[in-house]
Amino acid sequence: MDLVKELLNGSRLALARAITAVESEYDDAIDIMKAIYPKTGRARILGITGAPGAGKSTLTDKVVKQYLQQGKKIGIVAVDPTSPFSGGAILGDRIRMNDLTLNENVFIRSMGTRGSLGGLSKKTSDVVKLMDAFGMDLVIIETVGVGQSEVDIVKNADSTLVVLVPGLGDDIQAIKAGILEIGDVFAINKADRDGCDKLNVEIEMMLDLDSRELKWRPPIKRTIASKDVGVDELVEALDEHFEFLEDSEELAVRRKDRTRDEIIAMINEQIGRRVANVVVNSDEFTNQVNAVNQRENDPYTVVNKVLADVLKI
Ligand SMILES: Nc1nc2c(ncn2[C@@H]2O[C@H](COP(=O)(O)OP(=O)(O)OP(=O)(O)O)[C@@H](O)[C@H]2O)c(=O)[nH]1
Ligand SMILES: [Mg+2]
Structure with a gap:
Protein backbone atom coordinates (compact mmCIF):
# COMPACT_ATOMS: atom_id res chain seq x y z
CA MET A 1 0.00 0.00 0.00
CA ASP A 2 1.32 3.40 -0.98
CA LEU A 3 -0.01 5.07 2.13
CA VAL A 4 1.80 2.62 4.38
CA LYS A 5 5.00 2.92 2.37
CA GLU A 6 4.89 6.70 2.66
CA LEU A 7 4.13 6.50 6.37
CA LEU A 8 7.09 4.21 6.97
CA ASN A 9 9.24 6.58 4.93
CA GLY A 10 8.41 9.40 7.29
CA SER A 11 5.60 11.23 5.53
CA ARG A 12 3.62 13.18 8.13
CA LEU A 13 0.76 13.55 5.69
CA ALA A 14 0.56 9.78 5.32
CA LEU A 15 0.59 9.40 9.11
CA ALA A 16 -2.25 11.91 9.41
CA ARG A 17 -4.25 10.11 6.73
CA ALA A 18 -3.68 6.71 8.31
CA ILE A 19 -4.86 8.04 11.67
CA THR A 20 -8.00 9.44 10.06
CA ALA A 21 -8.65 6.08 8.39
CA VAL A 22 -8.43 4.30 11.75
CA GLU A 23 -10.43 6.92 13.58
CA SER A 24 -13.20 7.00 10.99
CA GLU A 25 -13.17 3.21 10.52
CA TYR A 26 -12.55 3.46 6.78
CA ASP A 27 -12.52 0.18 4.88
CA ASP A 28 -8.75 0.18 4.47
CA ALA A 29 -8.07 0.75 8.19
CA ILE A 30 -7.52 -2.91 8.99
CA ASP A 31 -5.21 -3.38 6.00
CA ILE A 32 -3.18 -0.39 7.13
CA MET A 33 -2.90 -1.76 10.66
CA LYS A 34 -1.91 -5.19 9.38
CA ALA A 35 0.78 -3.72 7.16
CA ILE A 36 2.36 -1.53 9.83
CA TYR A 37 2.10 -4.09 12.64
CA PRO A 38 5.56 -5.64 12.16
CA LYS A 39 7.10 -2.18 12.58
CA THR A 40 5.49 -1.59 15.98
CA GLY A 41 6.75 -2.40 19.45
CA ARG A 42 9.72 -0.03 19.37
CA ALA A 43 8.37 3.16 20.90
CA ARG A 44 8.12 3.75 24.59
CA ILE A 45 4.52 4.54 25.49
CA LEU A 46 3.71 6.94 28.31
CA GLY A 47 0.19 7.56 29.60
CA ILE A 48 -0.67 10.82 31.33
CA THR A 49 -3.96 11.10 33.13
CA GLY A 50 -5.64 13.16 35.84
CA ALA A 51 -8.59 15.38 36.59
CA PRO A 52 -9.72 18.00 34.05
CA GLY A 53 -7.57 21.11 34.30
CA ALA A 54 -4.88 19.45 36.43
CA GLY A 55 -2.24 20.74 34.05
CA LYS A 56 -1.66 17.60 32.00
CA SER A 57 -1.19 19.42 28.73
CA THR A 58 1.06 22.08 30.24
CA LEU A 59 3.12 19.34 31.83
CA THR A 60 3.17 17.27 28.64
CA ASP A 61 4.46 20.31 26.79
CA LYS A 62 7.36 20.71 29.23
CA VAL A 63 8.16 17.01 29.40
CA VAL A 64 8.19 16.77 25.61
CA LYS A 65 10.59 19.69 25.36
CA GLN A 66 13.03 17.82 27.58
CA TYR A 67 12.89 14.75 25.38
CA LEU A 68 13.25 16.87 22.25
CA GLN A 69 16.52 18.19 23.65
CA GLN A 70 17.68 14.59 23.82
CA GLY A 71 16.96 14.31 20.11
CA LYS A 72 13.88 12.13 20.50
CA LYS A 73 10.91 12.02 18.16
CA ILE A 74 7.61 12.21 19.97
CA GLY A 75 3.98 11.47 19.17
CA ILE A 76 1.19 12.84 21.34
CA VAL A 77 -2.34 11.48 21.36
CA ALA A 78 -4.67 13.70 23.39
CA VAL A 79 -7.81 11.71 24.13
CA ASP A 80 -10.95 13.21 25.59
CA PRO A 81 -13.54 10.52 26.31
CA THR A 82 -16.11 13.18 27.15
CA SER A 83 -15.82 15.12 23.94
CA PRO A 84 -17.13 14.38 20.46
CA PHE A 85 -14.32 16.43 18.93
CA SER A 86 -11.53 14.81 17.01
CA GLY A 87 -8.74 15.44 14.60
CA GLY A 88 -7.19 18.26 16.53
CA ALA A 89 -10.32 20.08 17.58
CA ILE A 90 -9.52 20.24 21.29
CA LEU A 91 -8.47 23.83 21.29
CA GLY A 92 -7.01 23.90 24.81
CA ASP A 93 -4.55 21.14 24.07
CA ARG A 94 -3.56 22.82 20.89
CA ILE A 95 -3.02 26.17 22.48
CA ARG A 96 -0.91 24.90 25.32
CA MET A 97 1.29 22.90 22.99
CA ASN A 98 1.25 25.45 20.25
CA ASP A 99 4.93 25.71 19.49
CA LEU A 100 5.22 21.93 19.56
CA THR A 101 2.85 21.62 16.63
CA LEU A 102 5.45 23.39 14.50
CA ASN A 103 8.25 21.05 15.52
CA GLU A 104 9.05 18.43 12.91
CA ASN A 105 10.00 15.91 15.58
CA VAL A 106 6.57 16.13 17.20
CA PHE A 107 3.22 14.92 15.94
CA ILE A 108 0.09 15.81 17.91
CA ARG A 109 -3.34 14.35 17.38
CA SER A 110 -6.50 14.88 19.42
CA MET A 111 -9.22 12.27 19.57
CA GLY A 112 -12.75 12.36 20.91
CA THR A 113 -15.52 9.83 21.18
CA ARG A 114 -17.56 10.58 18.08
CA GLY A 115 -20.26 8.80 19.97
CA SER A 116 -18.44 5.50 20.39
CA LEU A 117 -16.92 5.36 23.84
CA GLY A 118 -16.41 1.62 23.70
CA GLY A 119 -14.13 1.81 20.71
CA LEU A 120 -12.04 4.72 21.90
CA SER A 121 -9.47 2.66 23.74
CA LYS A 122 -8.96 0.43 20.71
CA LYS A 123 -8.65 3.42 18.41
CA THR A 124 -6.16 5.04 20.76
CA SER A 125 -4.14 1.85 20.72
CA ASP A 126 -4.17 1.81 16.90
CA VAL A 127 -3.13 5.47 16.68
CA VAL A 128 -0.27 4.78 19.10
CA LYS A 129 0.83 1.91 16.85
CA LEU A 130 0.76 4.13 13.78
CA MET A 131 3.00 6.66 15.54
CA ASP A 132 5.23 3.85 16.74
CA ALA A 133 5.61 2.45 13.22
CA PHE A 134 6.24 5.97 11.93
CA GLY A 135 9.37 5.95 14.06
CA MET A 136 8.49 7.89 17.19
CA ASP A 137 10.78 7.12 20.12
CA LEU A 138 8.13 8.11 22.60
CA VAL A 139 4.36 8.18 22.27
CA ILE A 140 2.41 10.04 24.94
CA ILE A 141 -1.25 9.36 25.54
CA GLU A 142 -2.84 12.26 27.40
CA THR A 143 -6.32 11.52 28.62
CA VAL A 144 -8.72 13.73 30.55
CA GLY A 145 -10.51 12.55 33.62
CA VAL A 146 -10.37 9.88 36.27
CA GLY A 147 -13.07 7.42 35.27
CA GLN A 148 -13.05 3.87 33.99
CA SER A 149 -12.83 4.85 30.33
CA GLU A 150 -9.67 6.87 31.02
CA VAL A 151 -8.19 3.95 32.89
CA ASP A 152 -8.90 1.74 29.89
CA ILE A 153 -7.25 4.25 27.58
CA VAL A 154 -4.04 4.63 29.58
CA LYS A 155 -3.78 0.86 29.87
CA ASN A 156 -2.40 1.13 26.34
CA ALA A 157 0.74 2.68 27.84
CA ASP A 158 3.90 1.08 29.24
CA SER A 159 4.04 3.51 32.14
CA THR A 160 1.51 5.93 33.51
CA LEU A 161 1.91 9.33 35.06
CA VAL A 162 -1.01 10.44 37.23
CA VAL A 163 -1.29 14.22 37.64
CA LEU A 164 -2.96 15.46 40.81
CA VAL A 165 -3.56 18.95 42.15
CA PRO A 166 -3.49 20.05 45.79
CA GLY A 167 -6.41 21.62 47.56
CA LEU A 168 -9.23 20.36 45.40
CA GLY A 169 -11.14 19.42 48.54
CA ASP A 170 -11.90 16.03 47.16
CA ASP A 171 -8.30 15.00 47.54
CA ILE A 172 -9.01 11.46 46.71
CA GLN A 173 -9.34 12.47 43.06
CA ALA A 174 -7.19 9.59 42.05
CA ILE A 175 -8.32 6.93 44.36
CA LYS A 176 -11.63 6.56 42.62
CA ALA A 177 -11.84 4.29 39.66
CA GLY A 178 -8.53 2.60 40.31
CA ILE A 179 -6.42 5.46 39.01
CA LEU A 180 -4.05 4.99 41.90
CA GLU A 181 -3.40 1.42 40.92
CA ILE A 182 -2.30 2.38 37.45
CA GLY A 183 -0.02 5.21 38.58
CA ASP A 184 3.67 4.40 38.15
CA VAL A 185 4.71 7.97 38.85
CA PHE A 186 2.67 10.70 40.52
CA ALA A 187 2.97 14.42 39.89
CA ILE A 188 1.52 16.89 42.33
CA ASN A 189 1.17 19.72 39.87
CA LYS A 190 0.27 23.31 40.73
CA ALA A 191 2.67 22.94 43.65
CA ASP A 192 2.52 26.72 43.92
CA ARG A 193 -0.80 26.17 45.68
CA ASP A 194 -1.49 25.19 49.29
CA GLY A 195 -2.12 21.63 50.31
CA CYS A 196 0.82 19.78 48.70
CA ASP A 197 1.96 18.19 51.95
CA LYS A 198 -1.52 16.96 52.73
CA LEU A 199 -1.98 15.45 49.29
CA ASN A 200 1.49 13.93 49.43
CA VAL A 201 0.69 12.21 52.72
CA GLU A 202 -2.60 10.96 51.34
CA ILE A 203 -0.98 9.42 48.28
CA GLU A 204 1.73 7.81 50.42
CA MET A 205 -0.95 6.39 52.68
CA MET A 206 -2.87 4.94 49.78
CA LEU A 207 0.30 3.42 48.41
CA ASP A 208 0.99 1.88 51.83
CA LEU A 209 -2.47 0.35 51.82
CA ASP A 210 -1.89 -1.30 48.48
CA SER A 211 -1.80 -4.96 49.31
CA ARG A 212 -0.14 -6.04 46.07
CA GLU A 213 3.50 -6.94 46.30
CA LEU A 214 5.02 -4.05 44.44
CA LYS A 215 8.52 -4.20 43.07
CA TRP A 216 8.27 -0.53 42.25
CA ARG A 217 7.24 2.15 44.72
CA PRO A 218 5.66 4.95 42.66
CA PRO A 219 7.55 8.18 43.34
CA ILE A 220 5.67 11.42 43.96
CA LYS A 221 7.11 14.54 42.30
CA ARG A 222 6.01 18.14 42.78
CA THR A 223 5.78 20.33 39.73
CA ILE A 224 4.70 23.78 38.66
CA ALA A 225 4.18 23.01 35.01
CA SER A 226 3.29 26.56 34.03
CA LYS A 227 6.68 27.73 35.33
CA ASP A 228 8.67 24.68 34.26
CA VAL A 229 9.55 23.88 37.87
CA GLY A 230 10.27 20.29 38.91
CA VAL A 231 10.04 18.94 35.38
CA ASP A 232 13.68 17.69 35.31
CA GLU A 233 13.05 15.55 38.38
CA LEU A 234 9.78 14.31 36.95
CA VAL A 235 11.42 13.26 33.68
CA GLU A 236 14.13 11.52 35.69
CA ALA A 237 11.47 9.56 37.58
CA LEU A 238 9.74 8.61 34.34
CA ASP A 239 13.03 7.39 32.87
CA GLU A 240 13.78 5.43 36.01
CA HIS A 241 10.44 3.71 35.81
CA PHE A 242 11.03 2.74 32.21
CA GLU A 243 14.47 1.41 33.10
CA PHE A 244 12.87 -0.58 35.89
CA LEU A 245 10.35 -2.00 33.41
CA GLU A 246 13.13 -3.08 31.08
CA ASP A 247 15.50 -4.43 33.71
CA SER A 248 12.85 -6.37 35.60
CA GLU A 249 11.28 -7.77 32.44
CA GLU A 250 8.05 -6.23 33.62
CA LEU A 251 7.91 -4.43 30.28
CA ALA A 252 7.79 -7.71 28.40
CA VAL A 253 5.09 -8.97 30.76
CA ARG A 254 2.98 -5.81 30.41
CA ARG A 255 3.27 -5.84 26.64
CA LYS A 256 2.39 -9.50 26.40
CA ASP A 257 -0.66 -8.99 28.61
CA ARG A 258 -1.65 -6.05 26.46
CA THR A 259 -1.34 -8.05 23.25
CA ARG A 260 -3.47 -10.77 24.79
CA ASP A 261 -6.13 -8.31 26.01
CA GLU A 262 -6.18 -6.65 22.61
N1 LIG B 1 -0.94 27.86 39.15
C1 LIG B 1 -0.64 26.90 38.27
N2 LIG B 1 -1.35 26.79 37.14
C2 LIG B 1 -1.04 25.80 36.28
C3 LIG B 1 0.03 24.91 36.52
N3 LIG B 1 0.10 24.04 35.50
C4 LIG B 1 -0.90 24.37 34.63
N4 LIG B 1 -1.57 25.44 35.11
C5 LIG B 1 -2.74 26.10 34.48
O1 LIG B 1 -3.86 25.28 34.65
C6 LIG B 1 -4.75 25.41 33.53
C7 LIG B 1 -5.07 24.04 32.95
O2 LIG B 1 -3.92 23.50 32.37
P1 LIG B 1 -3.94 22.37 31.26
O3 LIG B 1 -2.53 22.02 30.99
O4 LIG B 1 -4.81 22.73 30.13
O5 LIG B 1 -4.65 21.22 32.06
P2 LIG B 1 -5.17 19.83 31.50
O6 LIG B 1 -5.08 18.87 32.63
O7 LIG B 1 -4.48 19.46 30.25
O8 LIG B 1 -6.67 20.19 31.17
P3 LIG B 1 -7.72 19.30 30.34
O9 LIG B 1 -7.00 18.69 29.16
O10 LIG B 1 -8.75 20.28 29.95
O11 LIG B 1 -8.21 18.29 31.32
C8 LIG B 1 -4.04 26.33 32.57
O12 LIG B 1 -4.56 27.62 32.74
C9 LIG B 1 -2.59 26.26 32.98
O13 LIG B 1 -1.88 27.42 32.67
C10 LIG B 1 0.76 25.07 37.73
O14 LIG B 1 1.68 24.31 38.04
N5 LIG B 1 0.39 26.08 38.56
MG1 LIG C 1 -5.26 18.82 28.37
Missing part, protein backbone atom coordinates in the same frame (compact mmCIF):
# COMPACT_ATOMS: atom_id res chain seq x y z
CA ILE A 263 -6.77 -9.91 20.79
CA ILE A 264 -9.51 -10.91 23.22
CA ALA A 265 -11.19 -7.52 22.82
CA MET A 266 -11.03 -7.82 19.04
CA ILE A 267 -12.55 -11.29 19.13
CA ASN A 268 -15.35 -10.06 21.41
CA GLU A 269 -15.97 -7.13 19.14
CA GLN A 270 -16.18 -9.30 16.04
CA ILE A 271 -18.56 -11.73 17.71
CA GLY A 272 -20.69 -8.84 18.96
CA ARG A 273 -20.74 -7.32 15.50
CA ARG A 274 -21.70 -10.60 13.88
CA VAL A 275 -24.53 -11.09 16.36
CA ALA A 276 -25.78 -7.53 15.87
CA ASN A 277 -25.51 -7.49 12.07
CA VAL A 278 -26.32 -11.01 11.04
CA VAL A 279 -28.04 -12.98 13.78
CA VAL A 280 -30.38 -10.31 15.12
CA ASN A 281 -31.60 -9.40 11.64
CA SER A 282 -32.38 -12.93 10.55
CA ASP A 283 -35.90 -14.35 10.28
CA GLU A 284 -34.77 -17.36 12.21
CA PHE A 285 -33.84 -15.19 15.18
CA THR A 286 -37.24 -13.47 15.08
CA ASN A 287 -38.89 -16.90 15.07
CA GLN A 288 -36.79 -17.99 18.01
CA VAL A 289 -37.75 -14.88 19.98
CA ASN A 290 -41.42 -15.57 19.25
CA ALA A 291 -41.02 -19.18 20.30
CA VAL A 292 -39.48 -18.11 23.60
CA ASN A 293 -42.18 -15.54 24.10
CA GLN A 294 -44.83 -18.24 23.60
CA ARG A 295 -42.96 -20.46 26.06
CA GLU A 296 -42.33 -23.02 23.32
CA ASN A 297 -38.63 -22.58 23.90
CA ASP A 298 -36.41 -20.99 26.55
CA PRO A 299 -33.78 -18.24 26.11
CA TYR A 300 -30.93 -20.43 27.36
CA THR A 301 -31.43 -22.93 24.57
CA VAL A 302 -31.62 -20.13 22.00
CA VAL A 303 -28.43 -18.52 23.28
CA ASN A 304 -26.58 -21.82 23.08
CA LYS A 305 -27.73 -22.38 19.52
CA VAL A 306 -26.85 -18.86 18.38
CA LEU A 307 -23.44 -19.11 19.99
CA ALA A 308 -22.76 -22.45 18.36
CA ASP A 309 -23.73 -20.98 14.96
CA VAL A 310 -21.67 -17.82 15.41
CA LEU A 311 -18.56 -19.66 16.56
CA LYS A 312 -18.74 -22.04 13.63
CA ILE A 313 -17.72 -19.39 11.10
